[in-house]
Amino acid sequence: MSYSITAPSSQQKWIAGILVITYALITLLPLVWIIATGFKTPADSISYPPKVLFSPSVEGYVNLFTSRSRVTPDDLAALGPPTTFYDRIVRQYDMVITGPSRYGERFMNSMIIGFGSTFLSVFLGTIAAYAFSRFKVPLKDDLLFFILSTRMMPPIAVAIPIFLMYRQLGLSDTHLGMILLYTAVNLSLSVWLLKGFIDEIPVEYEEAALIDGYTRFQAFTKVVLPQAATGIASTAIFCLIFAWNEYAFAALLTSGTAQTAPPFIPTIIGTGGKDWPAVAAGATLFLMPIMVFTVLLRKHLLRGITFGAVRK
Amino acid sequence: MSNNLANRAALATPQQLAHRIRGLSDRAVAWIFVAPTIFLLLAVNIFPLIWTIRLSLTNFRTNRPNNAIEFVGIENYRKILTDADTWISLQATAHFLIWTIVLQVLIGFTLAYLINKQFRGNDLWTTLIVLPMMLSPAVVGNFWTFLYQPQIGLFNYVIAFFTGADPASFSMIGEVTLAPWAIVIVDTWMWTPFVMLICLAGLRSIPPSIYEAAECDRASKLRQFWTITLPMALPFLMLAVLFRGIENFKMFDLVVQLTGGGPGSTTQLVSIDLKREAFEKWRTGYASAYAVILFVTVFGLASIYVKALNKVKDR
Numbered sequence: 001m002s003y004s005i006t007a008p009s010s011q012q013k014w015i016a017g018i019l020v021i022t023y024a025l026i027t028l029l030p031l032v033w034i035i036a037t038g039f040k041t042p043a044d045s046i047s048y049p050p051k052v053l054f055s056p057s058v059e060g061y062v063n064l065f066t067s068r069s070r071v072t073p074d075d076l077a078a079l080g081p082p083t084t085f086y087d088r089i090v091r092q093y094d095m096v097i098t099g100p101s102r103y104g105e106r107f108m109n110s111m112i113i114g115f116g117s118t119f120l121s122v123f124l125g126t127i128a129a130y131a132f133s134r135f136k137v138p139l140k141d142d143l144l145f146f147i148l149s150t151r152m153m154p155p156i157a158v159a160i161p162i163f164l165m166y167r168q169l170g171l172s173d174t175h176l177g178m179i180l181l182y183t184a185v186n187l188s189l190s191v192w193l194l195k196g197f198i199d200e201i202p203v204e205y206e207e208a209a210l211i212d213g214y215t216r217f218q219a220f221t222k223v224v225l226p227q228a229a230t231g232i233a234s235t236a237i238f239c240l241i242f243a244w245n246e247y248a249f250a251a252l253l254t255s256g257t258a259q260t261a262p263p264f265i266p267t268i269i270g271t272g273g274k275d276w277p278a279v280a281a282g283a284t285l286f287l288m289p290i291m292v293f294t295v296l297l298r299k300h301l302l303r304g305i306t307f308g309a310v311r312k
Numbered sequence: 313m314s315n316n317l318a319n320r321a322a323l324a325t326p327q328q329l330a331h332r333i334r335g336l337s338d339r340a341v342a343w344i345f346v347a348p349t350i351f352l353l354l355a356v357n358i359f360p361l362i363w364t365i366r367l368s369l370t371n372f373r374t375n376r377p378n379n380a381i382e383f384v385g386i387e388n389y390r391k392i393l394t395d396a397d398t399w400i401s402l403q404a405t406a407h408f409l410i411w412t413i414v415l416q417v418l419i420g421f422t423l424a425y426l427i428n429k430q431f432r433g434n435d436l437w438t439t440l441i442v443l444p445m446m447l448s449p450a451v452v453g454n455f456w457t458f459l460y461q462p463q464i465g466l467f468n469y470v471i472a473f474f475t476g477a478d479p480a481s482f483s484m485i486g487e488v489t490l491a492p493w494a495i496v497i498v499d500t501w502m503w504t505p506f507v508m509l510i511c512l513a514g515l516r517s518i519p520p521s522i523y524e525a526a527e528c529d530r531a532s533k534l535r536q537f538w539t540i541t542l543p544m545a546l547p548f549l550m551l552a553v554l555f556r557g558i559e560n561f562k563m564f565d566l567v568v569q570l571t572g573g574g575p576g577s578t579t580q581l582v583s584i585d586l587k588r589e590a591f592e593k594w595r596t597g598y599a600s601a602y603a604v605i606l607f608v609t610v611f612g613l614a615s616i617y618v619k620a621l622n623k624v625k626d627r
Contacts (some may be wrong), residue, residue, distance in 0.1 A: 006523040008429040017431035023423060024440045027501060031443060033466055034455050046464045048479075124349050131345035135338055143350065150357040152610050154562040156586045157603030160596060161360035161367070164374065184356035187349055216341050247450035247565035248583075252591060266454035266569055276458055283451050294446045298439040301446075305509050 034287070037280035045276045060277030062086045063270060064103055064285075068095040070271065095271075103282055106264040110286070112175055113260055114243040117182035122236045124183070125190030126228070130220060132191070133198040134206075144195075147188045155185075155248040163253060173254045181249055186239040193238070193304065197231025198224065234300035241290060261286050361607075368601035375594035388601035398602075400577055401585040407492055408499070408567075408581060409560050413553055415500045420507030421549065425541075427508070428515045438512075442505040449502065453569035456498050460484040460570075485571050491579045495567050499560065507552040514548025515541070547625045554617055561610055582606055 008016070037045050039056040068090055079096065082088040090097055131137060132144060162181065163172070171177030201224060209219040225232075251263040265282045269275060294301060368388055372381045392398050423441065427434050444452070459467040463480040472479035484494040518541065526536050564583040567573070573580035573588070580588075586606065590599035 006520055006527055013429050013431040016426040016429035017434070017437075020423060020426050020431070020434070020437055020441075023419075024437050027441055027444060027504075029466070030452070030456065030459060030501070031447075033459065034452075037458070046461075048463050048469075050464065050466050050469050124352065127345035128349040131342040135342035137342055137346055143346070147349070147353060149611070150353055152558055152607070152614060153357065153361070154564070154583050154586070154603070154606055154610070156562075156564055156583045156590065157364065157607055158357065158360050160590050160600055160603060161363040162356070163591075164596075165360065165363070180352070181356060184352050187353060191349060216338060220341075241446060245448035245450075247448065247569075251450075252587075262448045262450040262565075265451050274458075279458075280455065283455055286451055287447050290446050290448075291443055294443060295439055298435065298442075302438065302442065302509060305442075305506065 031287075031291075034280050035284050037276055038284045040277050040280075042270065042275060042277055045280075057089075057277075058085075059089050060275075060281035062089050063275055063278040064268070064281040065101055066090070066097045067099050067101050068271075069098050070095050093271075102264065103261075103268075106259055106261045107286070109175070109254075109258055110244060110260040110262075113178045113182065113258070114240055116175065116179040117186060117243045118236050118239040120179065120183040121186035121190045121239045122194075122232060125187055125194050125235065126225075126232060128187075128191050129194035129198050130224060133195050134203070144192075147191050150184075151188050156252075159249060159252045162249075166253060173256060173258050175258050178250070178254060178258050178260070181253070182243040182246060185246075185249075186242055189242070190235050190239055193235045194228070194231060197228050197235075201227045230300065234297070234304045237293065237297060237301060238304055241293075244290065364600045364603050367597055368604050370597045372597045373594050374596045384597070388598045389605065391598065392602055392605060397577070397585065401580050401582045404492065404577070404579055405561065405563075405581045408495060408563065408579075409557065411493075411496045412499045412503070412560055413556055415496065416504045416507045416556060417549060417553060419500070420504045420552070421511045421545075423504070423508045424511035424515055427512060438509075442509065444502045445505045447502075449566040450569050452502065453498060453566040456570055457485060460494060462486075486575060488575055488578050491571050491575055495570055495579050498570060499563070499566060502566065503556060503559075507549075507556065510548050510552040510555075511545060514545035517548075518544045547621065550617075550621045550624060554614065554621065557617070558610060558614060561606075561613075 036052075036054075038060045039058070040051070040054050041057045041059050044051050044054045044057075066086065071094060073094060076091060076094060076096070082091050087097065132140060137143065166172040166177050169177075171180070205223050205227070206219045209223045210216070214222065245262065246260070247262040250260045254260065254263070261282070265279060265286060268279050268282055270278060369383060369385060370381050371384050371387075373379060427438055456467075459465050460483070462468055462483045465479075467484065468479040468482065471477065482490060484490050484497075522540055522544075523536060526540060531539070562583055563581050564587065567579060567581055568584055568587070571579040573584040577585075582602075583606075586599055586602050589595050589602060
């Protein structure tokens with residue numbers, strides 16, 4: 001490497017590195033604590049001083065996935081010996097498993113609504129972005145600004161008429177209703193991000209394809225889409241993360257059938273107070289996919305976050 | 313332009329082929345491609361907005377659908393603006409907004425500045441720092457109430473460890489004086505990485521040749537920072553402030569899970585106040601007027617700010 005008078009010295013790099021790593025370790029502590037608490041017993045989780053070393057237990061996960069009820073010791077004895085490891089854990093507390101909890105369903109709802117709305121918003125966003133990028137659309141700048149401005153509305157403010165509208169249309173507490181809502185919210189982001197990506201693809205490729213006898217549609221699907229694949233993928237991740245994390249609309253517009261995990265996880269309670277290991281277990285399973293995604297796809301994600309800032 | 317090219321190509325080719333080249337006209341394709349997006353945004357954003365404005369002029373209550381709906385003019389607006397609760401919420405929001413922005417800009421810019429020194433492994437550590445902002449605010453906010461528990465909470469334990477105070481002697485989310493800071497801390501923890509990333513993009517956009525020239529002119533490092541780094545990163549910083557400002561003015565999920573607006577109404581941000589009016593007291597007309605006021609405020613402040621931002625950029 002050639003010597004530069006402006007490059008930071010190795011001493012500067014060391015100091016910078018130590019400071020940044022210290023901040024990172026502090027900032028990760030709450031996340032580590034979530035994961036650790038999921039593997040504690042309820043007693044360990046509320047001990048003082050907080051336990052850093054503990055013998056791991058899957059009790060939190062068992063409590064997360066089951067609903068239980070208390071029985072008398074006599075009834076418990078009459079049941080015979082526990083057959084599975086989760087039976088054994090539950091029976092220590094004079095309880096029996098009465099069935100699965102709702103966590104699995106809520107998690108599935110998050111998946112269906114997350115992937116459904118991501119697919120729709122990326123699909124609609126791609127074709128709209130292509131049109132904005134390549135054609136003369138009347139009032140283009142106004143439309144683009146309108147699309148962006150829809151993001152300034154506080155979700156609660158929009159929720160009032162949507163709540164009334166969905167009741168009329170029978171869309172409240174349905175997967176379809178939530179998918180359409182999240183699609184609309186994500187569209188502004190997806191159109192803006194994708195327009196940036198498609199703007200970067202040279203128009204000459206399509207023109208060559210058109211001269212070769214492709215129709216506009218074929219040029220779009222066979223020339224533009226493959227070139228924009230990376231951009232489409234990172235846009236999809238952003239849409240997915242939004243839909244996965246969204247809380248306000250989910251809490252107000254869903255209650256049963258279509259309820260997603262974010263409004264559900266805080267409502268997990270045990271017998272006699274909050275069952276923190278179960279909450280932490282639920283949170284861990286829910287947050288883990290996003291953490292893994294972020295670390296694996298860091299290059300595209302970090303670029304996408306600052307994308308709006310760098311472009312305009 | 314491409315349309316012309318296609319047409320020219322079409323004119324020079326046999327009839328059958330020409331039809332295939334044109335296929336759908338570009339105009340038709342453009343409309344087919346844009347229409348669904350515009351339609352969906354109209355249905356889910358503009359139509360509800362118009363509906364909200366109409367409701368805001370009535371005394372409609374969702375929980376009493378059989379009551380006659382009366383037109384009350386600007387009565388709701390007058391009530392909101394003269395209601396002491398509204399101003400308490402606005403104050404709580406202002407406190408939250410100002411402190412989160414100040415802290416996030418200071419910490420975020422410092423981190424970006426340090427990361428820009430390009431120490432070994434900086435991209436991995438950047439990713440790890442970014443993790444909190446990727447996660448669900450409601451789920452994480454809910455877990456922070458556990459960290460904030462007196463005695464058993466990790467946060468209280470750590471603070472007690474460094475200050476020598478009794479960890480059971482204070483409750484971050486239970487005390488009137490501490491709760492406004494409890495939400496500032498969690499929001500700063502979560503969103504500083506966002507400001508950091510934008511600042512980092514700003515710092516990386518400064519061409520090294522400027523520093524080289526300054527070095528040749530023997531400008532001190534401090535001088536270089538004040539006359540090159542800061543002014544050139546300023547538009548990015550201002551953009552980060554805009555994004556965080558809009559987001560935190562709308563703040564709902566994180567704070568509602570952390571404190572629910574309490575204790576009393578010390579952390580009752582405008583969105584939480586609005587949610588109570590709309591979905592707990594069911595004063596739909598009143599809440600709609602509230603929503604309109606909030607939207608106009610965000611939109612107005614953001615427009616003024618963007619004008620200022622453009623001035624800084626053009627400089």
